[in-house]
Amino acid sequence: MKMSSKARYGLYVAVELANRYSDTEVVSVALLAQCTGVTEKYLEQIIAIMKKANIVHAIRGASGGYKLAKAPQDISVGDILRVLEDNLQIVDCIHKDCANGCNCVSRNLWVKLNQNINSYLDTISLQQLVEDKL
Amino acid sequence: MKMSSKARYGLYVAVELANRYSDTEVVSVALLAQCTGVTEKYLEQIIAIMKKANIVHAIRGASGGYKLAKAPQDISVGDILRVLEDNLQIVDCIHKDCANGCNCVSRNLWVKLNQNINSYLDTISLQQLVEDKL
């Protein structure tokens, strides 16, 4: 039950973009890689997922880069982590038809735990996170 | 960020033992394996961890088996999952000295998320779980 590097790095990227948030400027992967200490190539893949989920917006070509698709106060940490961490689902069987062995009282626990985690992470905006107001 | 099979199976075992809780009777691994659909050999390893953590108590020899070390209302789901799921720690870097790259605002988030998960799971006793009163 570890948060993956993918999700952690993705959040780091979001934090860096939030710190540099502006209507006009974009940030290159090269700079994000430098700030986060993650390779450019790996970040590209992670950012691609975030782009697809409309968390970041890209400008292609020379002097292109990435920016947040919305203002930091309008993006929750939950929004970001869900797209990078398999919808923040703690166990797979919740939505599966697990006829065998799946103990239903435990299953209810997983559902509640999921709700707990998601609703907590949804209360925190990227803005709050960068201002360290948790 | 998936709960491991180890932790899930361990909780299933705890639920089965809670359902059969009595001062005198013990339950064999063979029966637990049958109820949970997990192999005896794998359950043995999982139960060994739970025994070491004083969650279950063992009686060796013929007609031996396992029982809960405490009453179901005195064991929390958090108690069980922590011993099976690396102390329910969502990221490793929290207690490490991560000089490079570790973005501290994110780190605070992991700490809070951990607290959130642990405190939720600590409010739920095995008794509540088996009575499905979440």
Added chain:
DNA sequence: TTAATTCCTACTAATTTACTATGATTTATT
């Protein structure tokens, strides 16, 4: 003495994660 059980520990197969690598495409700048 036997059979039923827990206990101990080494090994292995499968899966997932975390990258690396290559190159195409796009676009501002000169």
Added chain:
DNA sequence: AATAAATCATAGTAAATTAGTAGGAATTAA
């Protein structure tokens, strides 16, 4: 038009973790 700086797309691989399998020793009730 050429160049350079950037994103985009996708295949491959190495490392780590997870999830078991396997064999047998130790214990104890019957």
